[in-house]
Amino acid sequence: MIVLIDMGNSRVKYCTSVQGKLTPINVVDNKEFTCRLFENQFHKSSKVIIASVGDKHLTDALFDWCKANNISYQEISSEKQKNGVVNGYQVPAQLGVDRWLGLLGAAANFANKNVLIVDSGTATTIDFLGADGQHHGGWILSGINTLVTGIIANTSYVKANSNEPVSLSFGANTSENVHNAAWAATVGSVNVGISQIQHQGINLDEVVFTGGNALKLSSLINYQNKVIPELVFHGLQSYI
Structure with a gap:
């Protein structure tokens, strides 16, 4: 075992x-x-x-x-390449190991596919893996909860509940404004990532969500997508 x-x-x-x-x-x-x-x-x-x-x-x-x-x-540490996946960082070890394993997990699930990987936890990371195994880089932004708590902590009069429902609508009160904006900013980042790939004339085969907010976030994206909660573990299996 x-x-x-x-x-x-x-x-x-x-x-x-x-x-x-x-x-x-x-x-x-x-x-x-x-x-x-x-x-x-x-x-x-x-x-x-x-x-x-x-x-x-x-x-x-x-x-x-x-x-x-x-x-x-x-x-495990991030490497320059493994199993046909090539790290896109100039200094490979500086890529977060969770992102590296997400790339390996995506390659294992979707061989020879262009895949956008969204890992939504404390931070939200977005990475593009080409069909040839080349990692084309990505983005790191604050996760949903971090976005919400960040603005509350740094402003005197902004207050927000912790249990607002997921929504992209314009809020009718400050709490809704804060929470809905966090979801909108994250969804916007994913959509820009999809658009950038398409504008390069690349056919995006898969959008994959993992992490604690994967199910909620995936439901807000119009592009066809999959949720794989164990994606990082599929990457870890590469080292068995």
Whole structure:
């Protein structure tokens, strides 16, 4: 049994790969990612593969636990190329590993296809993967919640609820204005990305959403799209 782990800024997602098939994804807060969890969940594993943009103290604790229990440990970093996918960054290691794994996951799901990948979590990232495996770069913008909390934190009189429904309509109060604008800005970025690809005369085969806001965001995009919550884990499977 091989454990695959995607560690973000606030949450850890993990599953296992058994004979090439992924088990359901588990999600815990970073503060719950402790030796007790390792003992309960990972003790039968032969190898742990992790990609992290989170706290190094947590990955260090996992490494020490794996070493003490004779379990193979591998931490993934972004590379120049793998499995026919070519990193578009001038310095490949500077591409976030979650984005790198999203590219690998998209290539595994959509071989020889032009794919726009949208990962919507704490940040929203948008990346274009060409049919030839070339990564053509992308964008990083604040995630929906970060957009909302950012404007609240930096203005004195702007207040917003935390439970506004998803909408692109013009708001009738300040809370709706803030939330709806966050969705509109994100949808606008995705639509500009689609337009840029099309204006280059490229046939965009797939738009893929992943991340915590994937389902909500995908419903606001008119272009045909797919939601693959486990996309990063498909990328992690490339390292088994």
